[in-house]
Amino acid sequence: MIWVDTIVQGILLGGLYALFAAGLSLVFGIMRLVNLAHGDLIVLAAYLLLVIVSMLGLNPFVAALVAMPVMFAIGYGLQRFVLNRVLGADILPPLLVTFGLSVVIQNVLQEGFSADSRRIPAGTLETASLPIGPVTVGLMPLLTLLSAIGVILALQWLFYRTSLGRAFRATSDDPVTAGLMGIKPQRVFAQATGIAMVVVTIAALYLGTRSNFDPTIGPARLIYAFEAVIIGGLGSLWGTLAGGIIIGVAQTLGAAINPEWQILAGHLAFLLVLLVRPRGLFPRAND
Amino acid sequence: MRTPPYLVSTRTRTSTFGAIAAACLVVVAIVLPAFAGRGLIQDLFFIFTMLVLAQFWNLLAGYGGLVSVGQQAFVGFGAYMLFGSVILWGLNPIAALLLSGVGALLLAIPTAFFAFRLQGAYFAIGTWVVAEVARLVVAQWRSVGGGTGTSMPREAREVMWGVTWIQSVFDVRDSAARDILAYWLALALLVATIGGIYWLLRTKRGLALAAVRDNMEAAKSVGVDAARMKWMVFLIAAFGTGLAGGLIFLQNGRISPDSAFSVIDWTAFVIFIVVIGGIGTIEGPIIGVLVFFALQTLFADYGSWYLIALGGIGIVIMLFAPRGLWGLISDKSGIQLFPIRRRLSGGKLADRSKPSREE
DSSP states (O other), rough: HHHHHHHHHHHHHHHHHHHHHHHHHHHHHHOOOOOHHHHHHHHHHHHHHHHHHHOOOOOOOHHHHHHHOOOOOOOOHHHIIIIIHSSSSSHHHHHHHHHHHHHHHHHHHHHHOOOOOOOOOOOGGGOEEEETEEEEHHHHHHHHHHHHHHHHHHHHHHHHSSHHHHHHHHHHHHHHHHHHOOHHHHHHHHHHHHHHHHHHHHHHHHHHHOBBBBBBGHHHHHHHHHHHHHHHTTTHHHHHHHHHHHHHHHHHHHHHHHHHHHHHHHHHHHHHHHHHHHHOOOOOOOO | OOOOOOOOOOOOOHHHHHHHHHHHHHHHHGGGGGTTHHHHHHHHHHHHHHEEEEHHIIIIITTTTOSOOTTTHHHHHHHHHHHHHHHHHHHOOHHHHHHHHHHHHHHHHHHHHTTTTSSSHHHHHHHHHHHHHEEEEEEEEGGGGGTOOEOOHHHHTOTTHHHHHHHHTTTOOOHHHHHHHHHHHHHHHHHHHHHHHHHHHHHHHHHHHHHHHOOOOHHHHOOOOHHHHHHHHHHHHHHHHHHHHHHHHHOOOOEEEETTTTTTIIHHHHHHHHHHHHHSSSHHHHHHHHHHHHHHHHGGGGHHHHHHHHHHHHHHHHOOTTTTTHHHHHHHHOOOSSSOOOOEEEEHHHHSOOOOTTT
């Protein structure tokens, strides 16, 4: 029975990793950009939520609604004024710029909020749980997984049912031709990064309420997100969810055997998938 | 005697001049411990080892097109090979340095096997994952201190080759003598690194490497084995990075998984050095490491502001001067100290202009 419990907890944890990964997957899918500062942007959003919650005394979920437009603007501006300049055939400039950004964000947060670990207070929700069949699950972890599914459904709808989504897909396929049809790729990219930052805000909400965070934890979140994307297969959002769940289950199983093996088990699961299915479990994109 | 119809050369007048200046600098550096204080020797040790790391990262990213964010795997693993073989097998630390390089080389084989399955930017994070795995596994290794780390045993420090000789020649204490020894080793490693990379880039393989970087498909079409070039560069860089890692922690005397596998110290700083100085040139990292050291000396007391500034400078350079400081200097003046561009002289060209001196 303990194993069933461990696996259920792992699946729920996977929801959090899928949320980390969804923004990364979205941006990569549209502009082939890998943002090395993605994890640090999640942490930045978590601090933004912390400030809103503690200054305005809002519920974290309401605070997330306030933070979303702010993060959208940050993402839009970042893409418009910085990242658009370095997009191109050469992968080096975007990698190095986002790597520099990662270091800058970490240290700005360190300067502003000190290295102490913090947590967003969520009141009684933090400890609430409900029994499902033989296992008891925490309400927050359950909400995380449901939010991850909700985010993926919303992104799918956005991609395949709206004109903005059509512009995303067109620009992803061929920016030059899309430009001839009156789409401005630069603006489309900025909107995509803005939306990715809205997803990042949702990820930050659960990161910050479920566990402690400090300015240095961003890179590790980036790595989990990246592993989820690769395991799922590039370009597949449902694959990303599956990838997140695989990492989550591997981590909780590893931790059940030896607490020191939690993170290592997640990485090993990733390497194993890379070994047997180099293009991921559900590959869609051709690049 | 007929001159050959064509002559391909890379040397320029400034590069000849530069080579003589470099040789003089090396001679000065060798005899420096006789005059310099211990602080300067330690600073130069830091500069030399960071420059070695930067040259190898530059070889990977600037010439091989392999942007790795996981070079700390080889620094850390090399350093742990040194401590492990000294503590467990009682090897002389100087001899164990070689194992640092070999160990990193062995780690590079599975790393490349996994990471080469990932393209472009994903390769970068893939190497980072391997570095994390290496850090977490080493942290489980109890006999070298597990997660908290360990120190170099006193007996091992005392038997290091050459220390007593340095003590008697320079009339210094044993700790200062060990610094001088580490400094000389770093100098030797640096000269071998720059010399070796320069030699490699001027050979046929170096030409193939540049071709792969500039256009992989075109390079393949003229018979370059792109995959093999990438393997070669990755393994060479791992070996050199491992040696540097072993040397850094030999001089440090203390090791822990977090310091040995630090992504900030061994990859972020190195990337900034290369980017600020100028990626894809041998001169760039040299300029970069001097700028880096100057910034660190001036601003290290400001803690995170220093890192914010470093990251900010890196971003600005990448946006507005992607070829770095050396790119700016070289564009303005046309100077190349380590030229690798092949220039054609002789043949029909010679009929139109005066024959060049190389003939």
